[in-house]
Amino acid sequence: MGNGIVENLKFVWECILQVIYSDDEKCILCKSEIFDKECICLECKKRMKLCKDSFDIEFNKIKISAYSVSYYSGIMMELILKLKYKSNFKAGETIANYMISLIEENNIKFDFITYIPMNKVALKKRGYNQSKYLAQIISDALKIPIIHCLEKTQETKDQIGLNYSERWKNMCQCFKFVSNRVNIKNKKILIVDDVITTGATAFYCAYELIKNGSGKIIILTGAKSKV
Structure with missing residues (x-):
């Protein structure tokens, strides 16, 4: 049971870290927010x-x-x-x-x-x-x-x-x-x-x-x- 608690705590901590250090970034051109691994947003791509x-x-x-x-x-x-x-x-x-x-x-x-x-x-x-x-x-x-x-x-x-x-x-x-x-x-x-x-x-x-x-x-x- 102890190991199960530790694993659950590790999972919760990893989730917290993902929120704090989110991969969501801003477009390197227009600075709008992007939510994937791309460096430029969809609107810039269209242009x-x-x-x-x-x-x-x-x-x-x-x-x-x-x-x-x-x-x-x-x-x-x-x-x-x-x-x-x-x-x-x-x-x-x-x-x-x-x-x-x-x-x-x-x-x-x-x-x-x-x-x-x-x-x-x-x-x-x-x-x-x-x-x-x-x-x-x-x-x-x-x-x-x-x-x-x-x-x-x-x-x-x-x-x-x-x-x-x-x-x-x-x-x-x-x-x-x-x-x-x-x-x-x-x-x-x-x-x-x-x-x-x-x-x-x-x-x-x-x-x-x-x-x-x-x-x-x-x-x-x-x-x-x-x-």
Whole structure:
């Protein structure tokens, strides 16, 4: 009987703790209350302007397939800015979950996942690579290996404020494939980034993989702007 009383008391205590430390939180965007494990509320979800179709990034007669979850505006823009500049990793989890859904809905197949690298100065300043963070969540969820095979060898100007041709010139020859880390020959690879504008950054990363023998490259971002 004593054990039964103890178990009942433990159950009551756990119920009290659940009330005190409820998992119910507020939407990370509008601060309204939510009652599930999501980070944004239903109303914010409804305002997301989702992209339905794939698109191509083409330069010098080379064409790369790409997908984006949403346009870079409204809700998605807020999520990306929170992840990128406010270290809000719940925003990152939300973006990554949308990316995972897109992969599953479009039945996108690949052997490896990689991401857009940052140079050492920028990485030290921010403390983390938001694209790597998104890629890791996708890798963990889909059980597909993430490979750290690209390096950014040159410090570049911020793409913000540059026109189309300046963006392409700014990214040219600043990425390097690290060949001793993984064999990518004929492997289908997903490149992850937070947002794509002209496509220059993603294209040159893809081109590095193609030059080193990869199979098909697919680019996936949380948002797209002018592409």
